[in-house]
Amino acid sequence: MAGPVQSIERAAAILRLLAGGPRRLGLGEVAASLGLAKGTAHGILRTLQHVDFVEQDPATGKYQLGAALLHLGTSYLDVNELRSRSINWADALAARSGEAVRLGTPLEGMVLVVHHVFRPDDTLQTLDVGSLLPLHASSLGKVLLAYGAAPLDDALESGLEPYTRHTLVAPDRLTRALTEVREVGWAAEIQEMSMGEAGLAVPIRGHGGLVVGAIGLSGPVERICDSQSRPRPNLITLIREAARAISRDLGAARW
Secondary structure, three states, X not given: OOOOOHHHHHHHHHHHHHHHOOXXXXXXXXXXXXXXXXXXXXXXXXXXHHOOOEEEOOOOOOEEEOHHHHHHHHHOOOHHHHHHHHHXXXXXXXXXXXXXXXXXXXXXXXXXXXXXXXXXOOOOOOOOOOOEEEOOOOHHHHHHHHOXXXXXXXXXXXXXXXXXXXXXXXXXHHHHHHHHHHHHOOEEEEOOOOOOEEEEEEEEEOHHHOEEEEEEEEXXXXXXXXXXXXXXXXXXXXXXXXXXXHHHHOOOOOO
């Protein structure tokens, strides 16, 4: 029986390294992290770049996962499977939080809502399943952008539409916000898509730790945030717990 192919093992190690970090990595960082010679690391990176599994920032020369690999990472998981494995946890999250719950995945530069649980009260609500939300103005979308499940460059090139006066339309402000999302592990939208409304979201991971979707709460600002317009910590904790449970069901070992 043939043994493992070393070059493929090394390529896989590089992809895992890039997937596991919150930022782009330079050639030297990649080589040092994996104990490879720079020439070897460079050759593998160039090959991965050729097939669009890795992208290189022309300004800094640093590397990140490419669009082709990100597409594979999300397309391997059928949306129906993601939804079916999330239903029970989403229902429990709505019951525990008292707020509406939405599950989103990337679709053609937007967020597709694939599951929606109504807020458990008697208020009039509209089913959002099948709706498309803007990446830059929704908490679900910010999560997908921050973790590379949706390409940021495409969002910037298509223009950042101002839905309200609070929407992040300056590329540098959005970039800083996404960096913060990666640092804290969750995203918020506070009157950025609709005045008086707010939302919180956390990433859902699949095999290999890749982000395949996001789950979040949405509702009136006064319910999602405190008197200082800061997201309520107890709601963030509840969403995190639901996201971890779904991710474990999807085979994400790092959760």
